[in-house]
Amino acid sequence: MAVSHxxxxxxxxxxxxxxxxxxxxxxxxxxxxxxxGRPHPSPVTSSGxxxxxxxxxxxxxxxxxxxxxxxxxxxxPVSRSIDSLLPAEWxxxxxxxxxxxxxxxxxxxxxxxxxxxxxxxxxxxxxPDKFFDYVPRFEWAFSVTEVNGxxxxxxxxxxxxxxxxxxxxxxxxxxxxxMLYLYRMVTxxxxxxxxxxxxxxxAPKLYGDSQGKIKRVLQLVxxxxxxxxxxxxxCGDFLYSGHTVMLTLTFLFIQxxxxxxLLWRCYHLICWFLSAMGVIFILIAHEHYxxxxxxxxxxxxxxxxxxxxxxxxxxxxxxxxxxxNRIWWNRVFNFLEKNVKTTVPCxxxxxxxxxxxxxxxxxxxxSIVQSAQD
Amino acid sequence: xKEVRLWTASDVSDWLTDExxxxxxxxxxxxxxxxxxxxxxxxxxASPLSLxxxxxxxxxxxxxxxxxxxxxxxxxxxxxxxxxxxxxxTLANGSVSNGKIHNGIPKNGLHPEPVRILIPQPPEQERTPxxxxxxxxxxxxxxxxxxxxxxxxxxxxxxxxxxxxxxxxxxPDKFFDLFDRVExxxSICEINGMLLxxxxxxxxxxxxxxxxxxxxxxxxxxTLYLYRCMTxxxxxxxxxxxxxxxSPxxxxxxxxxxxxVMKMMxxxxxxxxxxxxxCGDYLYSGHTVMLTLTYLFIKxYSxxxxxxxxxxxxxxxxxxxxxxxLAHDHYTIDVLLAYFxxxxxxxxxxxxxxxxxxxxxxxxxxxSRVWWFYPFQYFESNVRGIVPxxxxxxxxxxxxTCTRVKYSKLDSRES
Numbered sequence: 001m002a003v004s005h006x007x008x009x010x011x012x013x014x015x016x017x018x019x020x021x022x023x024x025x026x027x028x029x030x031x032x033x034x035x036x037g038r039p040h041p042s043p044v045t046s047s048g049x050x051x052x053x054x055x056x057x058x059x060x061x062x063x064x065x066x067x068x069x070x071x072x073x074x075x076x077p078v079s080r081s082i083d084s085l086l087p088a089e090w091x092x093x094x095x096x097x098x099x100x101x102x103x104x105x106x107x108x109x110x111x112x113x114x115x116x117x118x119x120x121x122x123x124x125x126x127x128p129d130k131f132f133d134y135v136p137r138f139e140w141a142f143s144v145t146e147v148n149g150x151x152x153x154x155x156x157x158x159x160x161x162x163x164x165x166x167x168x169x170x171x172x173x174x175x176x177x178x179m180l181y182l183y184r185m186v187t188x189x190x191x192x193x194x195x196x197x198x199x200x201x202x203a204p205k206l207y208g209d210s211q212g213k214i215k216r217v218l219q220l221v222x223x224x225x226x227x228x229x230x231x232x233x234x235c236g237d238f239l240y241s242g243h244t245v246m247l248t249l250t251f252l253f254i255q256x257x258x259x260x261x262l263l264w265r266c267y268h269l270i271c272w273f274l275s276a277m278g279v280i281f282i283l284i285a286h287e288h289y290x291x292x293x294x295x296x297x298x299x300x301x302x303x304x305x306x307x308x309x310x311x312x313x314x315x316x317x318x319x320x321x322x323x324x325n326r327i328w329w330n331r332v333f334n335f336l337e338k339n340v341k342t343t344v345p346c347x348x349x350x351x352x353x354x355x356x357x358x359x360x361x362x363x364x365x366x367s368i369v370q371s372a373q374d
Numbered sequence: 375x376k377e378v379r380l381w382t383a384s385d386v387s388d389w390l391t392d393e394x395x396x397x398x399x400x401x402x403x404x405x406x407x408x409x410x411x412x413x414x415x416x417x418x419x420a421s422p423l424s425l426x427x428x429x430x431x432x433x434x435x436x437x438x439x440x441x442x443x444x445x446x447x448x449x450x451x452x453x454x455x456x457x458x459x460x461x462x463x464t465l466a467n468g469s470v471s472n473g474k475i476h477n478g479i480p481k482n483g484l485h486p487e488p489v490r491i492l493i494p495q496p497p498e499q500e501r502t503p504x505x506x507x508x509x510x511x512x513x514x515x516x517x518x519x520x521x522x523x524x525x526x527x528x529x530x531x532x533x534x535x536x537x538x539x540x541x542x543x544x545x546p547d548k549f550f551d552l553f554d555r556v557e558x559x560x561s562i563c564e565i566n567g568m569l570l571x572x573x574x575x576x577x578x579x580x581x582x583x584x585x586x587x588x589x590x591x592x593x594x595x596x597t598l599y600l601y602r603c604m605t606x607x608x609x610x611x612x613x614x615x616x617x618x619x620x621s622p623x624x625x626x627x628x629x630x631x632x633x634x635v636m637k638m639m640x641x642x643x644x645x646x647x648x649x650x651x652x653c654g655d656y657l658y659s660g661h662t663v664m665l666t667l668t669y670l671f672i673k674x675y676s677x678x679x680x681x682x683x684x685x686x687x688x689x690x691x692x693x694x695x696x697x698x699x700l701a702h703d704h705y706t707i708d709v710l711l712a713y714f715x716x717x718x719x720x721x722x723x724x725x726x727x728x729x730x731x732x733x734x735x736x737x738x739x740x741x742s743r744v745w746w747f748y749p750f751q752y753f754e755s756n757v758r759g760i761v762p763x764x765x766x767x768x769x770x771x772x773x774x775t776c777t778r779v780k781y782s783k784l785d786s787r788e789s
Contacts, residue, residue, distance in 0.1 A: 117546045124542055128535045128610045191707040192546045193611075239707065260737075291609035291657065295711070302718060305740040312738040313731065321728045321760050323721035343738050 085341040088167040092336055096174035103178040103185070107242075108220045110185045112213050114236035116205050117192045124194035131283050131290040137197060141285035145243055146228045148278035152250040152271060159254060164347040169257055171336055173249075176307060179329065180245050180300060184237075187295075193238045197286035202235035241288045244279050244296035251275040252304045259346050307333070312343045378445050381407030393437050401426045410438060503758040506585040510753055514592035517749075521596035521603075525660070526635045526643070528603045532654035534623050535610045542612035549699050549706040555615060560701035563661055564646045566694035570668040570687060581675060582764035589753050590727070591671055594719055597746060598663050601715060602655075611656045615702035620653035659704045662712035665694045670720045675763055726750060728760045 126132075163169055195202065206212040216234065223231025225242060255268050279297070282288050306324065309316070310333060316322045317334070324330075376385065383406045387399045401422050402410070417423055418431035427434065498505040544550070581587055613620065624630045634652070641649025643660060669691040673684040695713070698704050726732045726741050733751060735742040744750075 119543070119546065124545070124612075125537070127542070127612065128537065130608050187707055187710070190548045190710065191705045194542075194545065289609040291605060294605065294608060298715075302722075305743060306718075306722070309732070309738075309740045312740070313729075315731065316725070316729065323725045323728075326717075326721060 086165050086168060086344060087339050088165070089171075089339065090167050093167045093171040093174070096171040096178070096336065100174040100178035100181070103181040105217075105221060107181045107185050107188075107237075108217045108225070110189055111220065111234050111237045112216050114188050114192055115202070115234040116207065118202065118236040119192070119194050121195055121198060121200075126194060126196050126198065127289065129196065129289050129291075132197070132286055135284055137199065137286040138284050141281040142227055142287050145247075145278045145281040145285065145287075146226050148274045148281075149226075149243060149246050149250075152247060152254070152274055152278075155271065156250040156254050159258060161351045162348045163257060164349040165344050166351075168340055168344055169253070172307065172311070173253055175332070175336060176303060177245075177249060179303060180249070181242070183299060184240055184242060184245070184296075187239050188237050191239070192236055193289065195235050196238065196289050199286065200235060201233075203233040238288055239292050240296035240299065241282060241292040242296075243282055243288075244293050245300050247275045247278045248297055248300040249304065252301065256308065257344070257346055311337050311340065314341065377449065378407045378411060378441060381410065386410050389441070395434055395437070397426050398423075398434060411442065413438060504583050504586060504761055505756050506583075507756065508585050511585045511589040511592070514589040514596070514753065518592040518596035518599075521599040522639065523635075525599045525603050525606075525655075526638045528607050529638065529652050529655045530631050530635050532606050532610055533620065533652040534625065536620065536654040537610070537612050539613055539616055539618065544612060544614050544616065545705065547614070547705050547707075550614070550702055553700055555617065555702040556697075556700045557617075559697040560645055560703050563665075563694040563697040563701065563703075564644050566690045566697070567644075567661060567664050567668075568646075570665060570672070570690055570694075573687065574668040574672050577672060577676060579768050580765045582766040583761050584768075586757055586761055587671075587675060590723065591667075593746075593749070593753060594723055595663075595667060598667070598716060598719060599660070602658055602660060602663070602712075605657045605711075606655050609657070610654055611705065613653050614656065614705050617702070618653060619651070621651045656704055657708050658712040658715065659698060659708040660712075661698055662695055662704075662709045663716050665691045666713055666716040667720065670717070674724070677763055677765070723750070727754045727757065730758070 160166055160170060160173070203216070206216075220231045220234070223229035225232055251271050251274075254271050258264050258267070279293055282293060283290060306327070310324050316324060327333075381389070383402070383404050386402055386405055386407065390396060390399050390402065405413075413431070413435065415430060415432075415435065418427050423431065495501075498507070578584055578588060578591070621634075624634075638649045638652065641647035643650055669684075669687050672687045676683055695709060699706060699709060722741065722744075727750075732739050732741050733754065735747075741747075
C-alpha cells in the first residue's frame with residue numbers, strides 16, 4: 001500500500017484565494033462513506049489487515065486510521081467572498097486617526113506660533129482682494145459658514161456610521177484630513193499674511209509666555225477652531241483656509257460613498273449647496289482672502305481625486321510608469337491600502353451589530369461541517 | 375484559346391512556364407496536348423518524371439484538371455454565345471503579347487498589364503500608435519500663447535493694485551529671516567532658466583515623437599500660467615523686499631499699458647532683458663514653474679544612458695530656485711506653491727496619458743473630473759501607449775539614405 005500524500009491542510013493566503021487543500025490518498029482501499037459522512041463500519045481496508053507484522057504495517061495502520069478519521073468530509077474550496085478583498089483592519093484606521101489628531105494639534109500649536117508674527121493692522125493693512133472690492137462685509141456670514149460646516153460634518157458622520165466598510169473609508173478620511181492640515185501648517189508658517197479686514201480682533205500677543213500659549217492651544221482644540229464656540233481668537237492662519245478644507249472634504253466624501261440614484265443625487269445637490277454657500281460666505285464675511293479659499297479648494301480636491309484614483313486602480317500601484325508613485329506619501333498610502341483589493345462598494349449596514357451575528361440562525365448549524373466563517 | 379487537344383509541344387511548354395512548373399518543361403519536351411491530358415499518376419512513378427516531380431505530380435495533375443475544366447467551360451460558352459447573348463470578355467486594348475492572346479481572351483487568365491488592386495490605407499492613427507497630428511500640437515501652441523498673453527495682461531493689471539512699499543511693508547517670511555538678500559542671485563536664476571529652456575528645446579528637436587511631446591509641454595505650461603493668472607489676480611501680495619523698484623502706475627492709459635505688455639512679452643518676462651519691471655506677480659512664481667517644468671520634461675524624455683544629464687539639470691533647477699529666494703524676489707510660499715502645482719499637474723497628466731483606463735470617464739477614474747479632461751482627451755485620444763524615448767534628427771538634417779552606420783539609436787527613416 002502506498003500512501004503517497006498525506007493530509008496536509010494548507011491554507012495559503014494567495015490572492016487567487018481559497019484554492020488549497022489536496023487530500024489525495026493513493027491507497028487502493030477507501031472505506032465507503034455514506035452521504036451523511038459517517039464511515040461505514042464495513043470491511044476495513046485490506047491493507048490494514050495484512051498479516052505482515054512489520055513496522056511498516058503498523059505505521060500504515062496508524063496512517064489509515066488517521067485518514068479515516070478525517071475522511072468524514074471533503075472540503076470544497078469556495079472562492080473568497082468580497083469581505084476578504086476589503087478587510088476591515090481597524091488598527092490601521094486607528095493609526096490614521098492618530099495621524100489626523102496629531103496634525104490637528106500641531107496645526108493649533110502652529111497657529112499660536114504664527115499669531116506672534118502677524119504684522120499689526122496699522123503696519124500692514126489688509127491686502128487688496130478682488131472679491132472684497134465687489135462685495136461688502138456682512139457680519140453674520142461667518143456663522144452661516146460654521147453652521148453649514150457643522151451640518152456637513154454631522155451628515156458625513158451619520159453616513160459613515162452606516163457604511164459597511166467604515167474602517168476603510170474612515171481611514172481614508174482621517175489620512176486625507178491629516179495630510180491637508182499638514183500642508184496647511186507649512187503654508188501658514190513660511191509666509192504670514194496680514195489680516196484680511198480691519199474688523200478682525202486678534203488676541204494680544206504673548207511674547208514668550210509659554211503657559212498662556214498652551215492655554216490658547218487647548219482652548220482652540222476644545223472649540224474645534226470655530227468662531228461660534230469662541231475659540232477662534234488668533235490670527236495668522238489665513239493661507240489656506242481650514243474651513244474650506246472641511247466643507248470641501250466632507251462634501252467629496254459624502255458624494256463618493258453614497259449611491260447614485262435620483263433621490264441620492266438630490267441629497268448630493270443639497271450637500272453641494274451647503275458646501276458652496278459655506279465657502280462663499282467665508283469670503284462675504286471677509287474672514288479669508290479669496291486666494292486662501294481657491295488654494296484650499298484646489299489642494300483638497302486634487303488630493304482627494306489622487307488618493308482615490310490610486311486606491312481604485314490596482315494596476316497603477318506597481319507600475320513603473322505610474323507617476324503617482326513619486327508622491328512623497330506613497331509608502332504610507334501603500335501601507336494603508338495594501339490589502340484593499342478592489343473599489344470600495346457603496347453598501348450600508350447597521351453600525352453596531354456585526355453583520356453575521358444578526359442573520360445566523362443557531363439552530364441550523366452543522367457541527368461536523370465547519371462553518372464558512374473560518 | 376486553343377483547345378487543349380489541339381496544343382502542340384511548344385504550347386504545352388508555354389503553359390507550364392505560365393503555371394510556374396518550369397521543372398517539367400525539359401521532361402515534357404515532346405508532350406503535346408492530348409499526351410498532357412492522358413497523364414496520370416502512374417506516369418509519375420516511373421522515371422524520368424519521378425525524378426522531376428516532388429509530389430508525384432499531384433500538383434501538375436490538378437492544374438491539368440483545372441485546365442480541362444476551363445477549356446470545357448469556354449467551349450460551352452462559345453457555343454451558347456449566340457443563343458444567350460453573353461458577351462465575350464475582351465481586353466480593352468485587344469493587344470497581343472507574345473502570342474498568348476487568342477480571340478481577345480487571354481490564355482490562362484493572364485492579363486498583359488498589371489491590375490491595380492486598391493488597398494485603402496488606414497488613417498494614420500491606425501497605422502501607428504503614436505500619430506504625429508501636428509494640427510493638435512498647433513492648437514496646444516496657440517493655447518500656450520494665449521495663456522502667456524493673458525498672464526502678461528493680468529500682471530499689467532495687478533501692477534496697478536500693488537500697495538506701495540511704504541504702506542504695505544514686505545510680509546514676514548521664514549526664509550527671509552534666515553537668509554539675507556544676495557543681489558546677484560536673481561541673475562543666476564534667470565541664466566539657469568534660460569539654460570534649461572535651451573537644453574530642453576534642443577532635446578525636443580531630437581525627439582522622434584516631438585509633436586506629441588511638444589503638445590504636452592504647451593498644454594501643461596499654458597494651464598500652469600492660467601492658474602497663475604487666477605492666483606495673481608484675486609489677491610495681491612505686497613513686494614517681498616524693499617529693494618524692489620516698481621515702474622510707476624499708469625492709471626487707465628490703455629496705450630501705455632499695451633506697450634508695457636508688448637515689452638514684457640518680447641523680453642520673456644525676465645529681469646535680465648529688462649522687461650521685468652512690473653510688480654505684483656508673486657503668487658505663484660513663474661520662474662519656479664519654468665525651472666521645474668523643463669527639468670521634469672528633460673528627465674522624462676532623456677535617454678537612460680546619459681544618466682548624468684538629468685542630474686546636471688536637477689542641479690541647475692535646484693540652484694535656480696534657491697537663488698530666487700536668496701534674492702528675496704519671491705516669498706517662500708510662491709515658490710512652494712509653484713513647485714507643488716507644477717509637479718502635481720505634470721504627474722497627473724502623464725499618468726492619465728500612459729494608462730488607457732484613465733482616458734475614459736468612469737466612476738473609478740476620478741481623474742476624469744478635472745476641468746481640462748476634454749481637451750486632454752482631444753490631445754491624447756489617438757496616442758496608444760507610453761511614448762517611447764526615440765530620437766531622430768529633425769527633417770532638415772536627415773539624410774535620405776542611411777550612410778555608413780546601419781544600426782544606431784537614431785532613427786533615420788520615416789516610420
